[in-house]
Amino acid sequence: MAFEPPRRLVRTLSETYGESVAGEWLGQLPGIAQDAVERRELTVERVVAPGGGSSLVVLVRRPDGAPAALKVVPPFAAPEPERAALTHWKGWGSVELISGSGGALLLERLHSETSLRSLPEAKALLEAAGTVRKLWVEPVAEHGFETVAERTARQADAMRAATDPQVAPLVTAALDARAELLAAGTAELMLLHGAFRQGKVLSGDRAPWLAVGPVPVVGERAYDLARLVRDRVEDLVAAASGASATRRRVNKLADSLDIDRERLRGWTLFRAVESGVRALEAGRRQDAELLLEFADWL
Structure with a gap:
């Protein structure tokens, strides 16, 4: 599947980090997302749109069929603090982190439309x-x-x-x-x-x-x-x-x-x-x- 970034993501990253920095990462995003999916043996359902302003969120299923959400964050948006905070909260009041490394976080599936x-x-x-x-x-x-x-x-x-x-x-x-x-x-x-x-x-x-x-x-x-x-x-x-x-x-x-x-x-x-x-x-x-x-x- 083509991992096209939603317009909100393109606009916000460009405004926040500059078109040059954002554009380079957005150009690489389809390959980055595909690699994250393949390494985790995930089945892709769809990209969440309009989505957020700092990451691509993809609804996926894990190898056992369980639903999850894959969040792909650019390195300049500092994904590590988010991973550390979610690890510390352990799902208490927050979405649960299933696994995470680099700029790819596999998260509990929530109802993004609500x-x-x-x-x-x-x-x-x-x-x-x-x-x-x-x-x-x-x-x-x-x-x-x-x-x-x-x-x-x-x-x-x-x-x-x-x-x-x-x-x-x-x-x-x-x-x-x-x-x-x-x-x-x-x-x-x-x-x-x-x-x-x-x-x-x-x-x-x-x-x-x-x-x-x-x-x-x-x-x-x-x-x-x-x-x-x-x-x-x-x-x-x-x-x-x-x-x-x-x-x-x-x-x-x-x-x-x-x-x-x-x-x-x-x-x-x-x-x-x-x-x-x-x-x-x-x-x-x-x-x-x-x-x-x-x-x-x-």
Whole structure:
């Protein structure tokens, strides 16, 4: 079978890593995927489309007929931390890792067409909170994962280089919030999903809901929850009560998971502005405007 990369994967990799780097790997992808399938003696069913933005996901069957999903990740997207995090979680709150080496991960088959976004908002947030709570565990000693301070330092450098003067006030506010959060410090040092949101929680057979696609990082829980706060941002921005609804969501999520409200608000601001600036630089102005309007409410 031809392992054609979905358009979302092509677009996201090109925006994130540059067309030259992404294009070289995408050109090699059919051969890489075929080799991964043959080495594991898998039977291919289909490529998941539209799929994710950082990997090719193929629905397969193992030699014994059991269903699974093969995830092929480019080396520049750092597949090793994901493998290490899934190994540490052992399927508790997350998809189970069956085997993995290099950039190919063989995973438990979930229902990729059904995420928490299919639920009403209140129910989705409740289930999301219950799922992410399971993932927050202490990392092993000498874990090797990136820290929140390290990840956000790289992001802060990119934000300072933003060329649109209209976003300068929000960028300054976001950078100030990050500096204050890091200066105040926290005793928490937990293994975090790193990209947790409703779309990253899929329906499963072993458990009702399981997280996928971690970009693991070590730090405080408020950082991990911050991305979830802005889920369905298009609905928030479209509503007349969007600003007040956003603040209520921050408070409700913080209280339900015993997280400091102001720390969650600060990380939500930083992460929303960082995503908005990145969208602007990639030419996705509509996405950027939604994110930056949301950030302005915080």
